[in-house]
Amino acid sequence: MAQVNLKGTMTFSDEQAMLLDTATDYFRDKFPMAYVRDQMLSSSGYEQTRWDEMVALGWSGLAIPEEFGGSGLGLAAAVTIAEPMGRALAATPFLSTQLFVQGMLHGGSVDQKNAYLSQIAEGKIGTVALFEDSGGWDLTDVGVELIDGRLKGAKTFVVDAGVADWVLVSARRDGELVVVVVNKADLTGSTLEREVVIDETRRSYRLSFNGTPAAEVLGDASTALNAIRNAALLLIAAESGGGIAGVLNVVVEYLTTRTAFGKKIGGFQGLKHPTVDILIGLERTRSHVYHAASLLDAGEDAQAAIHMAKAEASDSFAFAGDRAIQFHGGFGFTWDCDAQMYLRRALWSQYSFGDAAYHRKQLAALLL
Amino acid sequence: MNELEEFREEVAAWLQQNRPAQPDFLLPETFMEVGTDSQFHFLRDWQQQVYEAGYLGMAWPKEYGGGGKPQVLQDIATQEMARLKVPFMTNTIGLNWAGPLILAIGTEEEKQKYIKRILSAEDIWCQGFSEPDNGSDLAAATTTAVRDGDEYILNGSKIWTSLGSFARYMILLAKTNPKADNRYAGLSYFLSPMDVPGIDVQPIRKLTGEYGFTQTFFTDARIPASCLMGNEGEGWQIAMKTLTFERGATGGQAGGLAMNQMSVSDVVELARRSTREGRPAIEDPLIRDQLIRFLTEEQGDRLSGVRAGIPALVSERPAAIPMSGKLRGTEHKRRLFQFALSLMGSNAARWVGDSHADRGGLWPRSYFNSFSATIGGGTSQVQANIVGERVLGLPKDQG
Numbered sequence: 154m155a156q157v158n159l160k161g162t163m164t165f166s167d168e169q170a171m172l173l174d175t176a177t178d179y180f181r182d183k184f185p186m187a188y189v190r191d192q193m194l195s196s197s198g199y200e201q202t203r204w205d206e207m208v209a210l211g212w213s214g215l216a217i218p219e220e221f222g223g224s225g226l227g228l229a230a231a232v233t234i235a236e237p238m239g240r241a242l243a244a245t246p247f248l249s250t251q252l253f254v255q256g257m258l259h260g261g262s263v264d265q266k267n268a269y270l271s272q273i274a275e276g277k278i279g280t281v282a283l284f285e286d287s288g289g290w291d292l293t294d295v296g297v298e299l300i301d302g303r304l305k306g307a308k309t310f311v312v313d314a315g316v317a318d319w320v321l322v323s324a325r326r327d328g329e330l331v332v333v334v335v336n337k338a339d340l341t342g343s344t345l346e347r348e349v350v351i352d353e354t355r356r357s358y359r360l361s362f363n364g365t366p367a368a369e370v371l372g373d374a375s376t377a378l379n380a381i382r383n384a385a386l387l388l389i390a391a392e393s394g395g396g397i398a399g400v401l402n403v404v405v406e407y408l409t410t411r412t413a414f415g416k417k418i419g420g421f422q423g424l425k426h427p428t429v430d431i432l433i434g435l436e437r438t439r440s441h442v443y444h445a446a447s448l449l450d451a452g453e454d455a456q457a458a459i460h461m462a463k464a465e466a467s468d469s470f471a472f473a474g475d476r477a478i479q480f481h482g483g484f485g486f487t488w489d490c491d492a493q494m495y496l497r498r499a500l501w502s503q504y505s506f507g508d509a510a511y512h513r514k515q516l517a518a519l520l521l
Numbered sequence: 522m523n524e525l526e527e528f529r530e531e532v533a534a535w536l537q538q539n540r541p542a543q544p545d546f547l548l549p550e551t552f553m554e555v556g557t558d559s560q561f562h563f564l565r566d567w568q569q570q571v572y573e574a575g576y577l578g579m580a581w582p583k584e585y586g587g588g589g590k591p592q593v594l595q596d597i598a599t600q601e602m603a604r605l606k607v608p609f610m611t612n613t614i615g616l617n618w619a620g621p622l623i624l625a626i627g628t629e630e631e632k633q634k635y636i637k638r639i640l641s642a643e644d645i646w647c648q649g650f651s652e653p654d655n656g657s658d659l660a661a662a663t664t665t666a667v668r669d670g671d672e673y674i675l676n677g678s679k680i681w682t683s684l685g686s687f688a689r690y691m692i693l694l695a696k697t698n699p700k701a702d703n704r705y706a707g708l709s710y711f712l713s714p715m716d717v718p719g720i721d722v723q724p725i726r727k728l729t730g731e732y733g734f735t736q737t738f739f740t741d742a743r744i745p746a747s748c749l750m751g752n753e754g755e756g757w758q759i760a761m762k763t764l765t766f767e768r769g770a771t772g773g774q775a776g777g778l779a780m781n782q783m784s785v786s787d788v789v790e791l792a793r794r795s796t797r798e799g800r801p802a803i804e805d806p807l808i809r810d811q812l813i814r815f816l817t818e819e820q821g822d823r824l825s826g827v828r829a830g831i832p833a834l835v836s837e838r839p840a841a842i843p844m845s846g847k848l849r850g851t852e853h854k855r856r857l858f859q860f861a862l863s864l865m866g867s868n869a870a871r872w873v874g875d876s877h878a879d880r881g882g883l884w885p886r887s888y889f890n891s892f893s894a895t896i897g898g899g900t901s902q903v904q905a906n907i908v909g910e911r912v913l914g915l916p917k918d919q920g
């Protein structure tokens with residue numbers, strides 16, 4: 154009873170290793186920081202050519218089973234894309250689309266999966282609309298209503314809603330939780346209002362429904378929501394792991410070039426030791442992420458591992474971003490210093506789908 | 522069931538059958554705290570028994586007394602010792618750093634002479650690196666070894682010598698050439714006997730009130746010249762190699778537990794038994810949050826150990842996990858025990874010997890003893906320097 158038993162599994166196939174290599178090179182070459190900064194000013198936040206490239210590489214369909222037109226490599230394969238993507242602070246509809254895929258895969262009927270998933274593998278974009286004005290993270294706390302097949306109410310933090318072909322929306326029908334698909338064409342009647350969010354690489358929207366028709370109702374809402382949430386936690390944690398690696402490099406670069414009092418500032422232990430703490434946070438985060446991904450794909454109970462991955466990633470990334478600002482001195486306080494880019498991403502990620510304290514609370518319920 | 526699983530069961534069964542009964546005195550938690558003869562004999566007997574059963578030095582070469590078996594078997598045996606919380610192997614310095622060092626660079630004669638008796642605990646080894654005035658800055662060592670015919674004459678003092686009262690041999694870093702071009706080049710490395718006239722040990726009382734390490738004095742002590750390891754002037758390189766074994770950054774250790782320490786699960790259990798404002802402490806949200814933080818950290822480090830074995834997942838900085846292991850693990854334990862005290866309310870103030878102290882006062886003692894690992898073997902601050910400089914390429918502290 155007293156013993157808290159956690160597993161120690163970690164598997165990583167040659168196929169995953171190749172994907173990780175390819176994705177690392179791809180994001181490093183195609184998303185240099187100047188490019189990422191340019192994209193912050195664009196309306197969709199990314200270029201279609203980049204998305205087409207990613208689709209051509211097969212990344213959209215990695216986690217889609219072969220019978221529905223994907224490559225059937227599971228969510229662990231998507232993790233190997235999310236990590237280097239996060240390192241470059243690249244914003245693409247990859248994450249949103251993966252969440253749509255998981256919701257459909259776990260909550261949809263065979264017909265529904267057939268209808269949507271192969272098109273996703275070919276480049277269509279999906280997203281999820283789960284959060285509401287309270288800012289809470291409980292996915293069953295839903296106020297949007299489905300009455301006679303039409304939606305009423307509002308969702309917030311709908312990422313990439315401006316470009317999505319389909320949106321999975323959580324709602325209540327006679328008090329019962331449902332998840333429905335809304336087509337892009339049907340969104341015209343509802344209002345899509347861009348939210349001003351801390352991470353300027355992201356495109357986030359408030360979606361108000363006023364009788365918007367639902368194209369489909371998924372068979373199993375709670376399974377769908379659970380799958381979406383776990384995928385979100387894992388992919389955000391992976392992306393954060395990448396972000397920590399990225400900001401660590403920015404910090405190390407400055408600490409080995411900037412001089413004060415006649416020596417390189419990295420020689421000062423007040424900077425050196427916390428930078429080692431950033432490294433330790435990075436190592437722990439990556440270990441939690443690849444462990445959780447291994448369990449999930451093996452069909453084992455991954456719940457605790459996923460909460461741990463998100464909690465560790467969130468705190469470690471926020472710490473790294475915070476210290477990165479401080480360690481750049483006056484330059485750290487500027488827009489031009491990349492440290493702010495990482496801190497913004499870290500805070501966005503921390504407060505998406507539950508912060509570290511929230512997940513520790515879930516863990517306490519599971520483990521203590 | 523495959524062979525490895527069968528082996529795991531075999532070891533577990535043996536350990537359960539043969540584990541020594543709990544003695545009527547408090548056992549030390551690590552080799553750095555062996556302070557009394559009864560503690561020492563208890564632990565030495567246990568090591569001997571484990572060795573004779575074939576569960577120690579399993580992967581060391583057969584011709585020197587090892588088992589000549591694959592490392593994975595020793596790893597399994599060690600894991601079972603940890604899981605079943607049997608006492609640790611007291612000859613830690615011999616098993617885990619002097620032994621692997623001798624196997625790696627020692628002469629045939631040295632291997633024949635020392636290895637088997639390290640495993641059987643017939644010869645206990647200690648380490649003479651630190652000095653009263655020089656610890657972190659090891660290269661500043663001033664203890665001298667002067668060649669005189671076929672002997673060296675030792676003068677000076679080493680300190681914080683763990684197992685110093687029980688050791689037959691010492692790995693010793695001493696200065697052979699005060700006029701060397703640089704301070705590193707003047708150092709040499711010895712496999713020195715302890716039972717010679719002119720070597721005296723003085724037990725030092727630890728912060729817990731117990732004894733555990735010694736100051737070692739050398740006064741014109743003569744040791745055979747054959748005790749020199751390698752050549753004169755190679756002492757620094759050999760000492761650095763020793764430290765890679767000591768800090769676990771290089772494999773090759775004999776295996777077996779080096780310490781018995783509690784984990785987060787033990788603190789969770791304490792939280793279940795303790796109360797806060799009349800309710801079980803485990804129900805307090807702040808305590809729950811802390812316990813989960815510790816569990817997440819412990820699990821993260823454990824998983825990092827697994828990930829270190831997957832090259833594709835450590836390709837960017839392969840040294841990061843092994844080189845930060847000591848820093849991560851020891852600081853985690855120190856903060857864990859510090860926290861454990863806070864679960865007991867005012868009872869946290871009870872010390873060993875108080876009849877109402879939880880588990881005989883083990884908690885505050887464990888917290889105090891946790892500093893042995895954050896200081897011994899290179900302090901956490903020095904470890905952080907090493908990781909920052911060697912893993913991240915940050916500039917050196919000095920100069």
Ligand SMILES: Cc1cc2nc3c(=O)[nH]c(=O)nc-3n(C[C@H](O)[C@H](O)[C@H](O)COP(=O)(O)OP(=O)(O)OC[C@H]3O[C@@H](n4cnc5c(N)ncnc54)[C@H](O)[C@@H]3O)c2cc1C
Nearest residue numbers: 553648650651656657681682683893896897898899900902
């Ligand atoms: C329980 C125990 C067992 C031990 N067993 C042995 C043994 O068997 N054999 C042996 O040879 N030694 C042993 N030691 C000694 C141990 O290796 C040294 O105590 C340790 O290396 C620190 O050296 P010092 O005590 O001289 O401290 P100092 O070097 O004087 O350090 C004092 C403080 O300054 C800090 N400091 C020093 N240099 C730096 C730096 N460059 N940057 C930042 N901070 C710095 C340290 O972290 C520490 O906090 C043992 C120590 C303990 C506590």
